[in-house]
Amino acid sequence: GAVVSQHPSWxxxxxxxxxxxxxxxxxxxxxxxxxYRQFPKQSLMLxxxxxxxxxxxxxxxxxxxxxxxxxxSLTLSTLTVTSAHPEDSSFYICSARGNxxxxxxxxxxxxxxxxxxxx
Amino acid sequence: xxxxxxxxxxxxxxxxKNYTIYCNYSxxxxxxxxxxxxxxxxxxxxxxxxxxxxxxxxxxxxxxxxTKARLSTLHITAAVHDLSATYFCAASYSGAGxxxxxxxxxxxxxxxx
Numbered sequence: 758g759a760v761v762s763q764h765p766s767w768x769x770x771x772x773x774x775x776x777x778x779x780x781x782x783x784x785x786x787x788x789x790x791x792x793y794r795q796f797p798k799q800s801l802m803l804x805x806x807x808x809x810x811x812x813x814x815x816x817x818x819x820x821x822x823x824x825x826x827x828x829x830s831l832t833l834s835t836l837t838v839t840s841a842h843p844e845d846s847s848f849y850i851c852s853a854r855g856n857x858x859x860x861x862x863x864x865x866x867x868x869x870x871x872x873x874x875x876x
Numbered sequence: 877x878x879x880x881x882x883x884x885x886x887x888x889x890x891x892x893k894n895y896t897i898y899c900n901y902s903x904x905x906x907x908x909x910x911x912x913x914x915x916x917x918x919x920x921x922x923x924x925x926x927x928x929x930x931x932x933x934x935x936x937x938x939x940x941x942x943t944k945a946r947l948s949t950l951h952i953t954a955a956v957h958d959l960s961a962t963y964f965c966a967a968s969y970s971g972a973g974x975x976x977x978x979x980x981x982x983x984x985x986x987x988x989x
Contacts, residue, residue, distance in 0.1 A: 789975065791976070791977075799981070799982075800964060800979045800980065800981045800982050801919075801964070801979045802979075803976060803977070803978075806976060850918050850919070852977075854975055864921070864924065865909075865975070865977060866921075867911075867918050867919045867921075868918060869917070869918045870917070870918040872916075
């Protein structure tokens with residue numbers, strides 16, 4: 758149980774275009790989803806936290822107009838990178854947390870990641 | 877602000893040897909996590925430590941938590957090549973309500989035959 762999927766697993770796009778990444782919790786309801794970015798040989802950096810039905814909370818330094826996050830349902834969150842540039846090339850990983858009243862509420866379940874390359 | 881420091885950042889060890897990775901965190905945390913990441917892959921959950929003195933073991937890996945010292949350790953026993961990966965610790969504080977994780981920089985482990 759507790760499987761999180763991401764789509765696509767990798768994407769190459771041209772500079773100036775937009776890319777949408779989907780994060781789905783397949784067998785549980787995710788009240789909170791997190792989006793991370795990881796540059797090569799670096800740690801994960803939290804970009805934003807999204808709760809179903811409400812606006813995402815962005816970390817300092819993350820442009821909310823560039824990285825659009827939508828958490829429209831309890832099983833789906835999307836990250837759209839708008840007007841992508843080569844410096845946005847990175848590994849994007851989402852994670853999902855379940856119902857806070859359940860025992861494993863503190864667990865975050867990570868998706869397999871999406872590698873974005875902007876040319 | 878919760879900060880997490882790991883050391884060492886790089887670790888090269890011979891098969892069969894033992895070693896420990898250290899994870900210090902700066903402020904109150906009520907959960908400490910250890911993850912493994914293989915190249916090009918996402919994170920694999922290894923351990924979640926919830927209370928002071930907690931110890932968990934899985935195969936050749938054992939994790940412990942000392943909340944008073946704000947220290948967690950990941951001990952590797954009789955390392956094998958398959959353990960080569962990057963290991964991250966992360967801490968969270970539920971008092972913030974969001975269960976956000978703060979990650980250490982990771983320890984890249986290379987086990988040499």
